[in-house]
Amino acid sequence: MRVEILGCSGGIGGNGMRTTSLLVDNDILIDAGTGVGDLSLERLAVIDHVFITHAHLDHIACLPLMVDSVGELRERPVTMYATRETLEIVRKHIFNWQIWPDFSQIPTPENPFLRFAAIEVGQTVTLGTRSITPLPATHTVPAVGYHLHNQASGASLAFSGDTCICDPLWEFLNTIGDLRYLIIEAAFADRERDLALLSKHLCPSLLLDELAKLRARPEVLVTHAKPNQQEQIALEISAGNSPHRPRMLAPGVTLEF
Template identity: 60%
Template sequence: MKVRILGCSGGIGGRHLRTTSLLVDNDILIDAGTGVGDLAIAELAQIDHVFITHSHLDHLACLPFIVDTVGDMRNRPVIVHATEATLEIIRAHVFNWAIWPDFSVIPSAEKPFLRFSPIRVGEAIDLDGRKVVPLPANHTVPAVGYQLDSGHASLVFTGDTGPCPELWAEVNNIRNLRYLIIECAFSDREKKLAVASLHLCPSMLLEELTNLQRDAEVFITHLKPGQIELTMQEIEDCIGEFRPGMLQNNQLFEI
């Protein structure tokens, strides 16, 4: 499995800041933030599955545009995977005819451009031998992270989460874990905001990573624009022993 980072910023601004999206091989997206907009139309048309961590706009902003752009180029619907709670939010607040047309019934209910598929934490979805496993997360709306498992190695993406003991219980059971992509949205000077919004800051990230019992390369995502250097310096000062890297657009992982 090849995982390409399309976007990993906590916001936008300039040519290099794109919000969260990961392209797995050529046909799977994990989240659909603004990074998806850099794909060519031919690349968009190859996407069969979109796994959404949660309903916040920075993680699904491009989902309506994907379906609208390539729906008529495909012979089967794009399948959107998310928890039932997240799907209910997406149906009610995005594909509701007021914000965007309901492509789950366009051009017809029998042959739609979009299909919703509910998932449950811990229940793997097998896509031609590639497993996508929803993991626990703790956020202000229903949320999950994902394990991507090729059979040889795994990558874990936490999505947006505050402190979450249930996540580490699952991660520590992954014997072939190679990469951990974990959020750190705020600097420590905004710890109160991190706590209130169920995100992490460096000191909270340290507390979370002390629960990690597997060897893995750690990468930091969801840094807020304007605080990137400050937050990464605080991370280095706080958790340098984990040797975390800053996730980058177009970074490629092979598992």
């Protein structure tokens, strides 16, 4: 499996600052933040599956625009996978004919541009030799992370999505054999620790405490830093001297496993 990082910032502002989106093998998106907007129309048109962690705008911003742009170019609907709670939020507040047309009804309900598929934590979706399993997460809205498993190689990547302290996440991660990569968030610097806890995100000190619960030694890549705090977050993570040696993720990076 090949994962291309389209966006991994907690905001926008030039210099590669794009919000969360991971492109898997050209046909799967994990979240649909502003990084998706850099793809060509041709690359957008071959995306069949979009797995959403939660309904916050920085993770779904490009989904309505993408579906609108490529719907007529495709022979089958784009499938959006999310928990029932997230699907309800997105349908009520985005695809509601007021913010955006309901593309699950366009051009017809029988042959729409967009299809919704409900998922649950621990329930695996299998696409060929690729398995995608929702992971527990703790956030201000219903949220999940994702475990991507390559059945051919036996290797895995895990993505936390937006989360704070979440023991069930680590319990799940500790059951994964050959965890090659862990992408996990740290949205705020430690000076904003109280805000991180209030908004249910991680900061470097919280992240390092959480990583101590992980028994495996994957490559740990840190995502979702607020643009004006990214350098400070990187410094604080490095100063923590964690045995996991986490480093900041960057857009354009490709991970293979």
